[in-house]
Amino acid sequence: MSGKRKDYITWDEYFMAVARLAGLRSKDPNSQVGSCIVSTDNKILSMGYNGFPLGCSDDEYPWDREGEPLDTKYVYVTHSELNAILNYRGGNLEGAKIYVSLFPCNECAKAIIQSGIKEIIYGEDKYPDTPAVIASKRMLDSAGVVYRKYDSSGRKIELEI
Ligand SMILES: Nc1nc(=O)n([C@H]2C[C@H](O)[C@@H](COP(=O)(O)O)O2)cc1CO
Numbered sequence: 175m176s177g178k179r180k181d182y183i184t185w186d187e188y189f190m191a192v193a194r195l196a197g198l199r200s201k202d203p204n205s206q207v208g209s210c211i212v213s214t215d216n217k218i219l220s221m222g223y224n225g226f227p228l229g230c231s232d233d234e235y236p237w238d239r240e241g242e243p244l245d246t247k248y249v250y251v252t253h254s255e256l257n258a259i260l261n262y263r264g265g266n267l268e269g270a271k272i273y274v275s276l277f278p279c280n281e282c283a284k285a286i287i288q289s290g291i292k293e294i295i296y297g298e299d300k301y302p303d304t305p306a307v308i309a310s311k312r313m314l315d316s317a318g319v320v321y322r323k324y325d326s327s328g329r330k331i332e333l334e335i
């Protein structure tokens with residue numbers, strides 16, 4: 175009988191918590207999204223959160239949701255999933271999993287499929303009726319990328335940092 179701890183966090187809790195932690199870096203006042211890409215043998219390969227591209231200052235670009243398209247965040251922001259994919263410099267993501275706090279849009283679905291990621295574990299599915307999410311699921315289904323909702327244990331993780 176070993177004396178090991180019983181209340182250690184599961185792999186799913188660990189990776190979703192890491193994704194959520196990355197999301198805390200986001201300056202978006204409405205949705206802070208985080209992603210964590212994991213290898214088949216449970217090693218973290220990359221992380222990302224939603225933000226403007228390098229060189230595009232948060233003090234100059236808008237975080238607005240409404241108005242003329244050019245005055246909203248939507249045409250400028252890089253989504254957490256794409257950032258996580260682009261942040262990975264190690265080579266191949268074939269067979270990897272991505273933990274993401276919000277269901278991927280159609281553009282990120284394209285990047286996920288093309289990068290070789292095979293499984294998505296998502297937190298919320300806030301916008302299921304939008305064309306972006308409907309198109310995303312259609313492409314993921316066609317490409318054989320599986321997705322499942324993160325099954326929250328309700329465990330609270332508190333860190334004093
Ligand atoms: N999967 C996603 N990953 C993301 O990083 N995002 C980003 C884009 C925006 O910065 C924000 C969504 O803004 P809002 O429409 O909830 O105020 O989250 C959005 C989605 C939704 O598809």
Ligand SMILES: [Zn+2]
Pocket residue numbers: 253254255278279280281282283
């Ligand atoms: Zn996206």
